[in-house]
Amino acid sequence: MTNSPPPPGTSDIMPEEIGVWHFIENAAHKVFRLYGYGEIRTPVLEFTEVFVHGLGSETDVVRKEMYTFKDRGGRDLTLRPEGTAGIIRALCATDIFAGIDKKVYYMGPMFRGERPAAGRKRQFHQIGVENAGRILPEFDAECIFMFMHYLQEIGIEGHSLLMSTRATPEDRKPAEKALKEYYSSHVSGMCEDCKIRFERNIWRILDCKNPQCAPFISETPDMLGYFGDDSRRHFEKVCALLDKMNVKYTVEPRLVRGLDYYVHTVFEVTHPGLGAQNALAGGGRYRIRPSGAKKEVEGIGFAAGMERLVMALQNHASHAQETPFAYIAPLCAEAVLPCMEIAKGLRLGNLSTVAEYEPRSLKSALRAADRLSAKFAIVAGESELEKSLFLCKDMKNGTQKEFPISEIVAQLMSQI
Ligand code: HAM
DSSP: OOOOOOSTTOOOOOTTTHHHHHHHHHHHHHHHHHTTOEEOOOOSEEEHHHHHHHHOTTSHIIIIIOEEEEOTTOOEEEEOSOSHHHHHHHHTTTTGGGTOOEEEEEEEEEEOOOOOBTTBOSEEEEEEEEEESOOOHHHHHHHHHHHHHHHHHHTOOSOEEEEEEOOOTTTTHHHHHHHHHHHHTTGGGSOHHHHHHHHHOGGGGGGOOOTTTHHHHHTOOOGGGGSOHHHHHHHHHHHHHHHHTTOOOEEOTTOOOSOTTEEEEEEEEEOGGGTTSOEEEEEEEEEEOOTTOSSOEEEEEEEEEHHHHHHHHHTTOOOOOOOOSEEEEESSGGGHHHHHHHHHHHHHTTOOEEEOOSOOOHHHHHHHHHHTTOSEEEEEOHHHHHTTEEEEEETTTOOEEEEEGGGHHHHHHTTO
């Protein structure tokens, strides 16, 4: 069989694999609605400035990873690398600036031009939430708890929650000064990217995965102690609330996250079953000022990689593909039309049915029913049609019965 693969870093999700995707999507609809979130769908294509503005022009995502192009009208467009910036753009059209919060969840494809690796793709999918418009540590804790609830709902275990704070930009300044002092004596021995980060955005150094930089990063002074009182209080409150809700976490002062919009709480959830790309989800509190808006919008949210949720789940449980209730096949040309009629009746009665419209042998019909894992195989050849009957075989226990054509739908519907 010839195989024509899609572009590097993208993949086809085939019907045999989709069961687990539906499972995690349905659980998201269920759990997030319990917390008052409504689904939002924003375009995959946004004006480039939505991300340059929203994520920060110095982030790796904006500098190196966006799929950006000019359309035929000369507009700068980008395939969304993440969901938050576009959602905040969309929410600006609501009454979000009047102190009314908006709670939304989303799922869909994101695009980043990263080097493909196991668990790292160029087109990947996220399930995420944003709770925008209100500034309360209680919402941070609720949002994190909601993700833990979601993981429990889908049966993922063994994950770790890492917590930190990015403080506010004002409260971050003394810490930034301390970082400059520390790295000024080490930067010459660090990777080329970190040399640029040192000049442009020193916090990004803490996110560097290059082994050459690891010894310097592990000795970085604890930045939490340098942050101002307001930021420290916000973080302590979130941690205290998580304690109250029995959510286990580890404070990881070097967790800075890859996007520049974060303030206060940041968090990541890792899973040991994922290999090197072990982040199942990441999120935090953010401030974004959409272009044209007079004020910043503040919110709390997270996004989980759907491929990674699937990976974490497949290491633990199996989620079988849906199988048809019935497989129906004609064994002679005259049986084609009755097959179509019966299939129509079964489907209108909500019984999934795969129909064959070319006569085949009994043996091959039963083989096909078996391959599809259908509950019943329904067939008729000349001898059955003469008596206006169809033969139904229960594929599990092997019993078979003949039913009049006019009764077959009712008979099978009584079997469920
Ligand atoms: P992020 O950490 O960039 O955050 O991405 C969130 C999750 O998406 C990651 O933890 C990972 O599971 C998945 N992910 C990211 N990049 C890839 C990739 N190349 N291949 C496969 N999976 C990937 C955000 O996107 C923020 N918008 C989250 C957020 C929402 N913060 C506040 N609100």
